[in-house]
Amino acid sequence: MSAAKEVYIAVIGAGGVGKCFLSQLEGFSKRSSSKLSLIFISRSKTVLYSPKYTALSYDNISTALADSKQEPLSVPKIIEYLSAAPAKVVLVDNTSSQDVADAYPAFLAKGISIVTPNKKAFSGSYKLWQDIFSAASTSGAKVYHESSVGAGLPVISTLKELVDTGDEVTRIEGVFSGTMSFLFNSFAPTEGSGGKWSAEVKKAKELGYTEPDPRDDLNGLDVARKLTILARLAGLPVESPTSFPVQSLIPKELESVSSGDEFLQKLPEFDSQMEDTKVAAEKEGKVVRFVGSIDVAKKEVKVGLEKFDRSHPIAALKGSDNIISIYTKRYGANPLIIQGAGAGGDVTAMGVTGDLIKVLERLT
C-alpha cells in the first residue's frame, strides 16, 4: 500500500453535535488509514485555525477555541483559506446556519467536500439543491448529509441506494421528529390515558427535547424540511418546505406571543383542541400521531396529524424514536422500515462521522 494520504478537516460549529463529532473524529483519526489533520474549527464568535495547515491538537480544544484571539473569518475568507490548502479538504458543517448552507456551491466548486447534518442546504430553494449537486458533479468534490434526516439512522443512504439500483419508490411515511415522537407517545400512548397536551409540551421542554421556544418544533417546519429532502431524493422537484401542506400545532392566538415562556404559560387555555383530536381517535380505537408522508405517484407531500391503529408500528413507537417506512416496487406491500433514535448529539454526530468515512473512501 502507498503511504497514507493526508486529508484536511475543517469544522464549523462546536455546539452539542459539534462536540460529539470532535470526540468521534479524534477516535477515528487514530484508526484511519488516511492521515486526518484538523486545521480549522469555528463557532459563533471565535475561530481556531492553522494558517500554515499544520494539525491542531485535540487537547482542550473547546477551551482553546473559546479563548482564541484569532480574527474570525467570513465565509468567503474560509473558502479562500481552505482552497489554498496543499491537500484535499473536507468541510464539516455542524451548524444549522443558512449562511453557511448558501455557500456550499462555492465550497464544492473549489473541490472542497462537505459532510453535514445541516438541513438548510438541502431543504431550501430547489435552485440551491441543484447548484449544490451540479457544483459537486463538476469539481468531483463529495457531499453527504445522512444526519439531515433521522440523525444517524441510515435513511438517506438507503433511499439513494433504492433509487440508484433502479427501484421505484412509491411512498414514504413516518415520524421524523424526536420531539413530536416524544410528545405524542406521552400524550396519546397506545395503552390509553396520557397527560394534558400543554403539560406534555412543558415536560418535553424541561427534558431538553424541544427547541428553546417549543413553537420552533410545533410549527412542523423541521419535519417539512426533512420531507423536502426525502421527496427530492425520491425524484420530486419540491420547491421548498413551504410549498406543500404543513399542519402547525401552534394555536393561531399564540403565534405572535413574544416568548417561548409566554407561549407555554398560555398553552393550557387551548388544551381542549388537542384533547378533542385525541378523543376522536380513541373512539375509532386509534391514536393520533404527527407524521409526514410522500406519495410519489400523486406528487403529494404533507405533514400533520393522522390516526393510526394501536398495532401500527407508527403508533407503537417509543421514547423519542423516529420511524421511516419506505414503500417501493421491489419491496411490495410490506415496506422497508428503519427505526431508532432520530435526535441526540452522539447519534447525529455518528451520521456525520459515517459520511466523513464515505468521503475519505471515495477521495482519489
Next chain:
Amino acid sequence: MSAAKEVYIAVIGAGGVGKCFLSQLEGFSKRSSSKLSLIFISRSKTVLYSPKYTALSYDNISTALADSKQEPLSVPKIIEYLSAAPAKVVLVDNTSSQDVADAYPAFLAKGISIVTPNKKAFSGSYKLWQDIFSAASTSGAKVYHESSVGAGLPVISTLKELVDTGDEVTRIEGVFSGTMSFLFNSFAPTEGSGGKWSAEVKKAKELGYTEPDPRDDLNGLDVARKLTILARLAGLPVESPTSFPVQSLIPKELESVSSGDEFLQKLPEFDSQMEDTKVAAEKEGKVVRFVGSIDVAKKEVKVGLEKFDRSHPIAALKGSDNIISIYTKRYGANPLIIQGAGAGGDVTAMGVTGDLIKVLERLT
C-alpha cells in the same frame, strides 16, 4: 471530468438472484458514469465469455448462456482470465457455492474486487474470513456482501458504520430467515389460532418459501450463518456457524429420512411437539418465534425458539419479513431497527447492485 473509466464485470451464477441482478446491471450500466462491460457469465454447466474482453450483449443473454458451446473454466482458470484483463474487474458471485467462496482470497490477491450475496465465504471458517480481508487489504481490491444477511436491507453497512465510527455494539437480535418468519407468522399469529405446524411447512414449501428440502431451512444453519457474519462484524471471532448453540426444528427421528417429500409426509406425526411449545407461550400471553441473538459482552451467540410479548416488534412481523435490532452504547435502551423483506430475487439482487455501486465509487 475525465473520460469514463472502464470496469469489467464477471458474473458467476445465473439463477433466481443472478437473473434479477443481470436485469439491474443492464439498467444501471446505462446510468453509470463508469463504462461497465460484462465480459464473463457462467452457471453450473455453461459459460459465456469474451476471450478478448469485449462486452457481451445483454440481448437474450440467458438463452445464449444456456446454448453456449464454450468450454467451462475451472475457478483457477477464471482467476487467470480475469487477472489478465486490461482494466479493473469486479467479480459478482451470485452462487451459494463453497468452492467459489474458498477462492475469494485468490481473486482478491489478484486485485479482483468481489460483490456477493453468498454467505459461505463469510460464515465458513474464521481463517477464511481473515484470509479474505487480509487479501483485500493488501491488494486494495474491495469486497462487499450486504445481501449475505437480510437481502437488500442495509444491515451489514449499518453495523459496519456503527463500529467504524466508534460505537459499541452490545446486542443484536432478530428474525433473520424469510422462511422462518413466514412459518411462525402463520403458525402462531399474534391474533391467535394459526395452522398445524406440518401444514404450515407444507404450505410454505408450495409457495416457494422453503428450500427444495425444507430441512435445509428447519435445521437453523442458514440463520446460524447470518449470525456468524454479524457477530464477526461486531468483533467476536466466531469460529464457525456450528460453534454455538443452534436449535434444529427437525425432529430427531426425521433427520435421516431420505427425501424432503418423505420428511413432509411424516412431519404430521410430530406436530404435538411444536403445538406444545406454542400453547406454553400462549399461556404466558406470548407467541413463539425463531430468532437469533448475539450478546457481545458475554460473547454468546445463539439461534432457536424464543417467546415474545404480542406487542413486541418481533412478534408483530408480517409475511416473510426480517427484523434486525441492533443495540449499541450510543442508541441506548431503544435499538436501531431495520425491517423488511429479507428474501426474494429482486431485493437480494438490489443489495448486490448497491454493493457494485459502492465498489465503483471506491475504485481508483
